[in-house]
Amino acid sequence: MSTHAKAAAKFLADRDRAAWHDRALYLVREKRDRMAHSVPEWETLRQAASDIKLHTLSHLGHYLEQFERNATANGMIVHWAEDAEAMNRIVGQIVREHGGRKLVKSKSMLSEECGLTPYLAEQGVEAVESDLGERIMQLMHRPPSHIVLPAIHVRREEVGALFEREMATEPGNSDPTYLTHAARKCLRETFRTADISMTGVNFAIAAEGSFAVCTNEGNADLGTSFPDLHIAIMGLEKVIPDYASLAVFTRLLARSATGQPVTTYTSLYRRPEPGKEIHVVIVDNGRTESLCNEAHRNMLKCLRCGACMNTCPVYRRSGGYSYSYFIPGPLGINLGMLRSPERYGGNVSGCSLCYSCSNVCPARIDLGEQIYAWRQEMDADGVADPQKKMMVKTMNVLMRHKGLFYTAIKGAALAPRFVYNNRFNPWCAGREMPRFARRSFNELWKSGMIDQPKKEEK
Amino acid sequence: MDAKQKILQRLSQSGMPEHPMPVLDFEREHFDDPVASFRQAVEASGGRVAEWPDGVSGAEMLTSLGIELSRVVSNVTGIPAALDPDEVEDPRELDGEKTAVVEGVLGVAENGAVWIPQRARHKALYFAPEEIVVLLPRDGIVATMQDAVADERFNRDFGFGCFMSGPSKTADIEQALVFGAHGPMKLTVVLCRDAE
């Protein structure tokens, strides 16, 4: 069994929770569908997004330098980091020079990727997550299970119990409005007392030297409103040419992510307020290597909207923690493989090859096709699952030889059911084997027992 | 070689074929009544839309919206403010039971967002108060985000600016929608006479 299947079995042990998780995400997907269908030029927008990203990726050096030049002229300070360690070191250095012990953070998958929060903790700097879902996960000491909906797998009663412990809310009260407003009050204190703010970057606009941060809660905006230091970290693929491109992406992002026509706040940072500083750290950490990978460089077009997760039948029914890479779903399977096939190869089987992800991706990334390609590559590298390989080989022989095939079918129909419908057959976990018909279709057809469609009379 | 040089060198060796920048001249969503669509979109995002009738004073207009004048923080001419946000040294003083009254420039019919470039000393003005009122000239309403950034009133020389649609919200607890996550709990867009 793959690492994914094993972990999924654990998630599926709680059947109610698994069914609820599946439903909750499907609702998000349905909202996305309604939004997509309400925009007449939706498919044109997706194509445009894909083309803009491909264009930018093919001139990435040019656009990054242009962004740096313009951002610097606007008064920001730009840094370059080759890998996770370098990013953490640079952030640590900025914090040290500025002074301060409390950093308020808005959601950033890059900081997760680089392990920034534990690094800062070692330096004696506390990083507090301010997005509600991220904060819930931070207080639970667990990673997010979805890139846009970090606490999608957590039930309201669990949040109630957590907040009762951490924020002294009323015992037994798990009303989402009550809990959200309790967190608002509590985090407001953090916002007021933080010395440093940190955000991710959704889009860095090369021609203007500005960058966009998109949230619904306003946590990034409030976070950057009080302290005099703002550190923004970005993967180098986040750069786009201009505002015309930004407009295309903002029309797609929230519709794809949560089924809203736009995020509540699409904030553009261009010039620090007098007496304040904005630092932007541009991070590579393996991205240039992915760009060299012709078969898989498409992954760098990703906007991190999460639509591929919400639509994925495997993700919805196995949960974010069933994947061994920190990003789950079709996106995570692919990014994990780009990071290390040896470490994350166990995820590629978590895909039914339905290709729904490829059809919803606003940047038209061929996620499903790439997972298929990884499976072929894994076989060539000799890391494919031996049990599955054996099965496929047997099927291959069986299907190529008519006589053998029909004998096998006959045998199966005559054999007592327990021979194949048992717990040693992995296919039977959570489902019943279908019954084999007494007589095959082929047999029925040949003996004339199937009505032939009548020829039309002229 | 420093990090930047190394990254740029690796990028130049990516072997990625040249892709042209697409021409973004495709037909965009059209609205027969952009103001009505804008109003709908703002309401769908949890905000409300009001009008500022001619001949009505700022104080009367705000009072008719149920806003207590003693809470008003604003630097907009014609708005009676209890507090001038630009007189405040520490942006934290803008936090609390206050109503910010600010100016928006463009409204987007497809999603109810209002483009608000920073026109105050502290950007905290737009996020820290509990309530925000955005004054928007009626003729500032455009169809889509693409129309907004192409509009000449979208002046690129800002320090900070925000496309804001509705009050702050979250659905992080069991996907139940709750207004007032961290930013303002309430948002009103007041449509004003066309800008001169």
Ligand code: SF4
């Ligand atoms: S791969 Fe596509 S669908 Fe998935 S998160 Fe990225 S942009 Fe969204």
